[in-house]
Amino acid sequence: MAIPGLAIKSFRNRKFTTGLTVLSIALSVMLLLGIEKIRQGAETGFTNTVSGTDLIVGARSSPTQLLLYSVFHIGNPTNNISWESYEEITANPQVKWAIPISLGDSHKGYRVVGTTTQFYENFRFAGGKHLQLEQGEWFGKIDDAAVGAEVADEFGYRTGDKIVIAHGGGDESFIVHTDKPFKVAGILKRTGTPVDRAVYVGLKSIDALHQDFQGGEHDHDPLVAHDEHGDSGEQGGLSAILLGLQSRSAAISVQRTINEHDHEPLTAIMPGVVLLEVWQMMGMVERLLMIVSGFVVAVGLFSMLIILMTSLNERRREMAILRSVGARPAHVFVLIMGEAVFLTLLAIVIGVAMVYGLMLLLQPWLESMYGLYVDISLPTITELTLLGIIAVCGFFVGLIPGIRIYRYALADGMTIRV
Amino acid sequence: MPEEAPVIEISNLRFAWKKRVEPVLSIASLQVNRGERVFLRGPSGSGKSSLLNLLAGVALPQSGRLKVLGQDMTALSSAQRDHFRAHHIGFIFQMFNLIPYLSVVENVTLPCRFSKKRKHKVLAQADSQQDEAIRLLGHLDMAQADVLHKPVSELSVGQQQRVAAARALIGSPELVIADEPTSSLDADRRTAFIDLLFRECDSANATLIFVSHDNSLVAPFERTIEFHELNHAASNQQPMLKAVT
Numbered sequence: 001m002a003i004p005g006l007a008i009k010s011f012r013n014r015k016f017t018t019g020l021t022v023l024s025i026a027l028s029v030m031l032l033l034g035i036e037k038i039r040q041g042a043e044t045g046f047t048n049t050v051s052g053t054d055l056i057v058g059a060r061s062s063p064t065q066l067l068l069y070s071v072f073h074i075g076n077p078t079n080n081i082s083w084e085s086y087e088e089i090t091a092n093p094q095v096k097w098a099i100p101i102s103l104g105d106s107h108k109g110y111r112v113v114g115t116t117t118q119f120y121e122n123f124r125f126a127g128g129k130h131l132q133l134e135q136g137e138w139f140g141k142i143d144d145a146a147v148g149a150e151v152a153d154e155f156g157y158r159t160g161d162k163i164v165i166a167h168g169g170g171d172e173s174f175i176v177h178t179d180k181p182f183k184v185a186g187i188l189k190r191t192g193t194p195v196d197r198a199v200y201v202g203l204k205s206i207d208a209l210h211q212d213f214q215g216g217e218h219d220h221d222p223l224v225a226h227d228e229h230g231d232s233g234e235q236g237g238l239s240a241i242l243l244g245l246q247s248r249s250a251a252i253s254v255q256r257t258i259n260e261h262d263h264e265p266l267t268a269i270m271p272g273v274v275l276l277e278v279w280q281m282m283g284m285v286e287r288l289l290m291i292v293s294g295f296v297v298a299v300g301l302f303s304m305l306i307i308l309m310t311s312l313n314e315r316r317r318e319m320a321i322l323r324s325v326g327a328r329p330a331h332v333f334v335l336i337m338g339e340a341v342f343l344t345l346l347a348i349v350i351g352v353a354m355v356y357g358l359m360l361l362l363q364p365w366l367e368s369m370y371g372l373y374v375d376i377s378l379p380t381i382t383e384l385t386l387l388g389i390i391a392v393c394g395f396f397v398g399l400i401p402g403i404r405i406y407r408y409a410l411a412d413g414m415t416i417r418v
Numbered sequence: 419m420p421e422e423a424p425v426i427e428i429s430n431l432r433f434a435w436k437k438r439v440e441p442v443l444s445i446a447s448l449q450v451n452r453g454e455r456v457f458l459r460g461p462s463g464s465g466k467s468s469l470l471n472l473l474a475g476v477a478l479p480q481s482g483r484l485k486v487l488g489q490d491m492t493a494l495s496s497a498q499r500d501h502f503r504a505h506h507i508g509f510i511f512q513m514f515n516l517i518p519y520l521s522v523v524e525n526v527t528l529p530c531r532f533s534k535k536r537k538h539k540v541l542a543q544a545d546s547q548q549d550e551a552i553r554l555l556g557h558l559d560m561a562q563a564d565v566l567h568k569p570v571s572e573l574s575v576g577q578q579q580r581v582a583a584a585r586a587l588i589g590s591p592e593l594v595i596a597d598e599p600t601s602s603l604d605a606d607r608r609t610a611f612i613d614l615l616f617r618e619c620d621s622a623n624a625t626l627i628f629v630s631h632d633n634s635l636v637a638p639f640e641r642t643i644e645f646h647e648l649n650h651a652a653s654n655q656q657p658m659l660k661a662v663t
Contacts, residue, residue, distance in 0.1 A: 002531035006517075013519030317514045323476065324511070325585070326504020326532035328497060413476035414509065414597075415467050 003331055006322075007338050014311070018339075021307050022347045025300035029351025029390060030358070032293040036383055037359065039286045041366075041374040046279055049193045050271050052124035053099075054251045055243040057081065057089060057258055060265035064281075067274045070101060070240035072194050073111040077103065080237030085264055089241060092257065094250040097122045099242040102206055105165050110151050111198045112165050114206035120146070122244055125193045135159050136186035142205050144185035150196040152187045159184050163199070165209065177209050192373045203238075243268075297390055301397050304343055308336065308401040316408050320415065329409040337395075337402035344394025348387055352379070423488030425593055425625040426450040426473065431482030432651075433468055441480065442468050444651035448643070450625060452592075455616065457636050458629045460645025466629055469649075470597055473627070474507060475499030487592055504533035508586030508624070512598040515582035516570040522560070525570060526551035526584045529591075536589025547588075554584040558614050575602045576611070583615055590622040597629045605634075612638060 011018055050071050058066040059079030068074040090098045099122055102114035113119075120131055120138040136159035139146050145165075147157055157163065162181040182201060190196055245251060251270055258268035319332045359376050366372045379387070426448060433443035442465040450456055460466050471477040472484060475491050476499070484491045487506055491499060508529070516525045527547040530537040537547065544550035555561045558580040565577065573581065579599055586594050596615065600608040612628075612635060619626045628639065636642055 005531070006520075009524075010519045318517055321511070321515065321517055321528075324474070324503075324509035325529040326500055328500045413467075413471040414474050415471070 002327070003334050003338065007335055007342065010335070011339060011342070017307055018343060021300075021304045022343050022350065024303055025297070025344065025347035025390075025394075026350035026354060028293065028297040028300040029348055029387070030354040031296055032290070032386055032390075033352065033355045033379075033383055034358065035286070035289050035293050036386065037355065037374055038366075038372065039290075040380070041372050042282075042286075043279065044375070045192060045373055046282075047275060048126035049275070050123075050125060050242075051128055052122075052244065053242045053271050054245040054248060055255055055258070055268045056271055057241040057243060057266055057268045058239065060267050063267065063269040063274045064278055066240065066267055066269055067271060067278065069103065070242070071271065073103075073113075073198060077239045080239060081241065081266065082237055082264060085261065085266060086238055086241060088261075088263070089243070089258060092254060094245050094247075094254050095243055096246050097244040099123060100203060100238045101240045101242065102203055102237070103239040105167055105206060105209075107151070107163055107165050107199045108155065110148075110154075112145075112206075113198045113200050114203045115200055116203060119200065123195070123242065125191050125195065129191070131191070131195065132189040134187045134189045136184070139185045139200060139202055139205075141183075141185070142202060142208055143180070143182050144202070144205070145182040146186040146188060146200040147184055148188050148196040148198045148200075149190035151199055152184075157184050157187065159186060165199070165201070167210075180209050192367070297393075300347070301344070301390075301393055304340065304394070305397045305400060308340060308398070309404075312336075312401055312405060312408075315405070316412065319405055319409050320412055323409060323412075324414050329406050332409045333402045333406040336405045337398045340398025340401070341391075341395055344391055344397070347394075348390055352387070424449045424451050424485070425454070425487055426627075427483065427485035427488075429483045431472075431479045431484055433472060433477065433479045435468075435477075441651045443472070443479075443649055445469075445482070445648055446650065448648060450627065452625055453623065454641055455619070455626045455639050456628065457639035457642040458627060458645060459631060459633070459636070459642060460629075460649075461631050464645050465649050465651065466645055467597070470595055470629065473593075473595060474509070475503050501533070504529060505535040506592050508588075508591040508594040510579070510582045510586045510594070510596040510599040513575065513578075513602045515585075516573075516578055518569075518571050520570065522555070522566050522568065522570060522573070522581055523548050523551045525581055526554065526588055528585055529588055533589065536591065539589045550588060551584065554587055554618070555581070557618060558584055560584070576607045579603060579611060580614065583611070583618065587618050587622050587624070590624065592624060593627070594619055594622075594624045595627045595629070598631070599628075600630065600635065601632065608632075608635060 056066060056070050058070060059077055059081055061078050065075060065078075069077055086098070086100060089095065097118055099115060099118045101119075103111060105112035105114070117138060123131055133146075134149065134152075136146075145163060147163070151157065161184045163184060164176060164178050164181050166176045182205070188195065243254070245254060255268040255270065258266050315336070319327075322332060322335075323329075356376065359374050363374055363376065366374055428445050428448040430447075431443065431445045432441045434441040458466065468477065472479060472491070473486055475486070475494065478484075478492055486502070489502060491502075494502060517528065520528065527540075527550075530540060530547050540547050540550045544553060552561050552566070555566070560566075560577060560580050565573070570578065570581065579602070582599070586596070594615075599615075600611050603611060615626065615628075616638065628635075
C-alpha cells in the first residue's frame with residue numbers, strides 16, 4: 001500500500017546514483033553469468049572435439065602436447081613417426097582402423113592436414129557423429145583438397161576453387177607452393193570442433209608437393225618418398241595416428257605395446273583421459289575467473305551498501321516525517337530494505353538481459369573466431385543458483401541500513417535530527 | 419470515543435528515556451479540552467519533545483495516566499498507537515517537514531496513505547484527495563499552479579511550512595501539534611502563519627497545541643502553559659542531562 005508507492009517515488013528521485021549502482025551490479029552479474037556460459041560452452045566444445053578414437057599415437061612427447069597438436073591443431077610435433085612404425089602398429093590385430101595425420105603445412109593461417117580417406121570415414125566427434133560434406137566430395141585426386149566449414153566461410157570457397165598451400169604453420173609462412181595449387185573438392189559441414197579450421201589433403205599430395213618443390217619427380221611413389229625424407233629431416237613421416245580398436249578394453253594393452261615400441265620412441269594416449277586432464281588444468285583458470293567475478297559482484301553490492309548508508313542521514317529526517325503521519329518502524333525498515341532488494345533484483349534482471357543480448361550478438365563471432373559455441377538456452381541450475389546467491393546477498397546488504405534506520409526510528413521518535 | 423472527553427488528560431505522569439535514570443518528565447496534572455488553542459512555552463531541552471512523543475504515542479510513560487482523545491495510550495500496542503497517531507493527530511515540525519521526492523500535493527495527502535479513516539473523511543468532503551489537498555493549499559494561499567508543480571526543495575521555508583500545515587490538517591484530525599513551526603519564518607510571516615493555522619483548525623474543528631519559546635506569539639492564544647511550571651522534573655533536568663551525555 002503506502003510503502004511500495006513511496007519506495008518507487010524515492011527511487012525515481014535518486015535515479016541517477018541508484019541507476020549507476022544498479023548498472024554496476026548488473027555489469028557484475030553479466031560478467032559472472034557470461035563467464036559461466038562461456039565455461040559451459042568451452043567444456044561442451046572441448047569434450048565434443050574427439051570421440052570414438054581409442055588411442056592417439058605420436059612421437060615421444062607429453063600426452064598433452066600430443067593431444068593438442070593432433071586434435072586441436074595447437075603447437076607442433078617434436079618428431080615424426082616413421083612409416084615403418086605406422087605399418088607395424090596397423091598390423092596389430094586389435095587395430096580396427098587407423099587415421100594417419102601429417103602436419104606442417106598451412107593455408108592462409110589455417111592448418112593443412114595430410115591424411116587419407118580413413119579420416120573422413122572414421123573420425124567422429126560430439127558423441128559419435130560422423131563427418132559430413134556440405135558440398136562436393138572428400139579429396140580423391142592428388143590435387144584435391146577438402147576444406148573445413150570455417151575455412152570455407154572465411155574465404156568464401158566453393159568446390160572447384162583453387163587454393164595454395166604454404167610450407168610451415170601460422171600466417172608468416174615464407175615458402176608458398178604457388179606452382180602447385182589445389183582444387184577444392186569438397187566442403188565439410190560445420191562440426192563446432194577444430195575440424196572446421198583445417199584443410200585436408202592426401203598424404204600423397206603433401207609428399208608430392210614437397211618432392212616437387214625440391215625438384216623431384218612428380219610420379220614418385222609418395223610412400224617411398226616418405227621413407228627417404230623421414231631419414232633426411234622434417235619432411236615425410238607422420239605427425240600422429242588416430243586409432244580405433246576392435247574393443248575398447250584392448251586400449252591399455254595396445255597403449256603399452258606402442259609405448260614400448262622398439263624402433264623409435266612413441267607415445268600413445270587415450271584421448272578421453274588426456275582431454276579430462278587438460279580440462280582440469282584449464283579448470284583452474286576458470287575457477288579463478290569465477291572467483292574474480294564473484295569479487296566484482298561483491299564490490300557492486302558493496303557500492304550499493306555505501307549509497308544506502310550515505311543516504312541514511314538525509315533520510316533520517318524523512319523517516320521522522322513518515323513516523324509523524326503514522327508510519328510504523330517496520331514500514332521505515334521495509335522502505336530501506338525493499339529498496340536494496342528491489343535494486344538487486346533489478347540489477348539481476350538487467351544483468352541477465354545483457355548476458356543474453358551479448359550472447360545473441362557475439363555467438364557467431366565466438367564460434368568463428370574461437371570455435372566456441374555458446375548455447376543460448378534457459379539458465380541452468382548452476383546459473384540460477386548463482387543468481388539466487390546474489391539476490392540473497394542483496395537482501396543481507398539491505399539488512400544493514402534497514403536495521404540501522406529501524407533503530408533510528410525507535411530512538412528518534414518524532415524528533416527530527418538535523 | 420465520547421465527544422465530551424478531554425483531548426489530553428495527564429495525571430501523575432513520569433517519563434524517562436531509559437529505566438532507572440532520572441525522569442525528564444514529571445507532570446502532576448494536565449488537561450486540554452476540545453477546541454482549545456494552547457500555547458506551550460518552554461526553552462528547548464526542557465522535555466517538550468518528550469511530551470510530544472508521549473502525546474503522539476511514540477513513547478510510553480513509566481507511570482501515571484495518559485489519555486489522548488479519551489484513549490488510554492498505555493493500553494495500546496505500539497502498532498495500535500501508530501495507527502492512532504495516523505488517524506487522529508496532525509504534526510508540523512520546525513523545519514524539513516516535506517518528503518523531498520514527493521510533489522506538493524503528494525506531501526499534503528501523505529497521511530491518507532497511512533490512515534484509511536482520514537482518507538475516508540477527505541473523500542466525504544471532496545471528490546478526490548488531490549482536490550482536498552488543493553482546497554487546503556488554496557486556503558493557505560498556496561494553490562497557484564507554479565507553486566503546486568515546483569519540486570518541494572525549491573519552495574521557500576514559509577511555503578514549506580504552509581504545505582506542512584495543509585498536511586497536518588488534511589482529513590480533519592482531532593489534534594494538531596505544531597512544534598516550533600514558525601521559528602524558521604521571519605516576524606511578518608509568523609503572525610500570518612498563526613492566523614492561517616487558527617482559521618484552518620477552526621474549520622476542521624481541531625484542537626491545537628502550539629509549542630514555542632517565542633513570547634511574541636502568545637497574544638492570540640486563549641491559553642498558555644509554561645512548561646517549567648508543568649514539568650516538575652525540569653528543575654533537576656540540566657545536571658542529569660550532563661550526566662547522561
